[in-house]
Amino acid sequence: MDYKKDFPVLVERNIAYLDSGATTQKPQSVIDAVEKYYKKHNANPHRGAYSLSIEATEAYENGRDKIAKFINASREEVIVTKNASEALNLVAYSYGLDNLKDTDEIVLSIMEHHSNLVPWQYVSRKTGAKLKYMYIxxxxxxxxxxxxxxxxxxxxxxxxxxxxxxxxxxxxxKEIIDYAHSKGAVVVLDVSQSIPHMKIDVKELDADFVAFSGHKMLAPLGIGILFGKKELLTKMTPFLYGGDMIEYVYEDHTTFAPLPSKFEAGTQNVGGVVGMSAAIDYIEAVGYENIEKHERELVDYAVEKLSKLDYITLYMTNNPKHHSAVISFNIKGVHPHDVASILDNEGVCVRSGNHCAQPLLRYIGIDSTCRASFYLYNTKEDVDRLVAAVEKAYKMFEKYLKK
Amino acid sequence: MDNLEEMYNEIIMEHSMNSYNKKKLSSHDFCDLGHNPNCGDEIEIEVKLNGDVIEDMAFSGHGCAISQSSTSVMIDVLKGKTVKEAKEIIATFIGMIKREITDEEELEKLEDAIAFKNISNMPARVKCALLAWHTMEDILKKLEEGEK
Structure with missing residues (x-):
């Protein structure tokens, strides 16, 4: 299947876009849905008594219903945030600060993105809870x-x-969550890199909190989701205070709105939720099975090609069943930023750097990598362009490396 | 950029991969670490003075070809200069990268560092080229303030 044709940026620009792990391109249907909302239905949701405002409210709340169904949650368990980072901060502030004490422990994997790591350092500092890591x-x-x-x-x-x-x-x-529960811990799961590629069922996983960003799964920038189990969210204090998250406000105190509004202060990103709805429609129309099959073929092909280059180091498991659509690599002796610049000159977009995971890279013993990350719109031709550009980068450096 | 090889030229490649300036001095008067948190580049610059003259310099650390070579070339250019001359050269280099200084005659005082002129065509890499120069700027500022 050719999905590329659905993505205007990829049609208009002659690039091999291999940075979907950072953010995905948007299909025409998502762009159209956002445009239609702003052209026809825009008003402040939850406020006006007039029909236009009610349309905006419906667009927003119907979007929440769709997101809830998509991850198998109930609607009051779905909190709209600006991204996964805000969702994870919400958990750290509203759950972590109130529930942890100095005899407790916070356990993180060394693979965490800074967004599920730095907030817990703050909680650790404030509460005295000990921070521990699970290493790879x-x-x-x-x-x-x-x-x-x-x-x-x-x-x-x-x-x-x-x-x-x-x-x-x-x-x-699943196994980690079950084990954590047997020890009485709550689990904060970051699915930002998985939900674009595989079905996430929060009930089946039984995670207590689940966070992800919309923009990594075809939705617009600026929209993220926190799922939290109702019994936990109900007991938690709000994260941000202000308009729309209240019930009664007196001069000296306030009672708060029920879930999910309690965690959604201020005018929300209705256009973002509308775009996210359209992104879910697109993913469901293609089907996760097809996305997974297509990506598996591409990633296998890329790994096979890159493995043949003896000057390349790959930072990935050799068990394909445990590996997704991200390939981190380095050309031995050449800095990833130089490689990325040369690849850019060949129209190949990869990320280079520490990928907001400095503790992981330090643990592996490197400063940075090049990272090619794939999505449903990528093709074998993109992989061929990547490999040809990598070969070119190596050739530029080869004679200097041998000295 | 139309021709990337223009940027990754002989001077830059030689200095980045095999720099004779990448070493430790037996003694130094000033030492400072330049760090770019976005990419992880770290460059430590040592300076040895003889009165008002920069007698010797060296660097250590890690980073991309652009940041490594820029540091090494900077050392070649600044060694033997007075502190005042060094400050002028640094200002000219930064001005060149920002495209504020384009006068060929003025740029001549940069010697080999003129090889980085085209880096302004690669906006993502400007910070790499400037790291060492900003670090040296800080060192000279400290020197003026009388710190050690």
Whole structure:
């Protein structure tokens, strides 16, 4: 299937876009849905008694229903945020600060993106709770032995990323969540890198909190989702205070709106939610099975091609079943930023750097990598362009490397 | 950029991969670390003075070809200059990268560092080229303020 034709940026520009792990391109249907909302239905939701405002409210709340159904949650468990980072901060502030004390432990995987790591450092500093890490093995995977060694009866929060944005490792989150629950911990799951590629069912996973960004799954920038179990969200204090999250406001105190509004202060991003709805429609129309099959073929092809270049180091598990659509690599002796500049000159867009995962890179023993991340619109031709550009980059440096 | 090889030219490649300036001095008067948190580049610059003259310099650390070579070339250019001359050269280099200084005659004092002129065509890499120069600027500022 040719999905590229649905994405105007990819039609108009002659590029191999291999940075979907950072943000995806948007299909015409998402762009159209956002445009239609602003042209025909825009008003402040939840405020006006006039029909236009009610249309905006419906667009927003229907979007929430669609998102809830998409992840198998109930609507009051779906909180709209600006991105995954805000969703994770909400959990850290509203759950972490109020529920942790100095005898408790927070356990994170070393694979966490800074967004599920830095907020917990803050909680640790404020509450005195000890911060511990679960480390990966030589095959870039997290062993259950390590999980069981680190999660103890003292552990109150476990932060785990479903798929690493650096190594592409798919963590066995179901097993980790079950084990954490057996020890009495709540689990904060980051599915930002998995939900674009595979079905996420929050009930089946039984995670307590689940965060993701819309823009990594075809939706516009500036929209993110936090799922939280109702019994937890109900007990939590609000994160942001202000308009629309209140019930009664007196001069000296306030009672708060019920879920989910309690966590949604201020005018919300209706256009973003509308775009997210359209993104879900697009993903469901294609089907996760087709997305997974297409990406599997592409990633296998890319790994096969890149593995043949003896000057390349790949930072990924050798078990394809545990690996998603992210390939981190380096040309031995050449800095990733130089490689990325040369690739850019060939129309190949990859990310270079530490990928907001400095502790992971330090643990692996490197400063940075090049990262090619794939999505449904990529083609074998994109992979061929990547490999040809990598070969060119190596040739430019080769004679200087041999000295 | 139309021709990337223009940027990754002989001077830049030689200095980035095999720099004789990448070493530790036996003693130094000033030492400072330049760090770019976005990309992880870290460059430590050592300076040894003889009165008002920069007698010797060296660098260590890691980073991309552009930041490494820019540091090494800067050392070649600044060694043997007075502090006042060094400050002028640094200002000219930064001006060149920002395209505020284009006068060929003025740019001549940059010697080999003129090889970085085209980096302004690669906006994503400007910070790489400037890292060492900003670090050296800070060192000279400290020197003026009488710190050690």
């Amino acid at each position: 093995n030589d095959n870039y995977e997290l062993d259950m032995d390590e999980v069981k060694a680190k999660i103890t009866d003292k552990t109150k929060v476990v932060g785990i990323v479903h798929i690493s944005n650096v190594t592409g490792t798919i963590n066995n989150v």
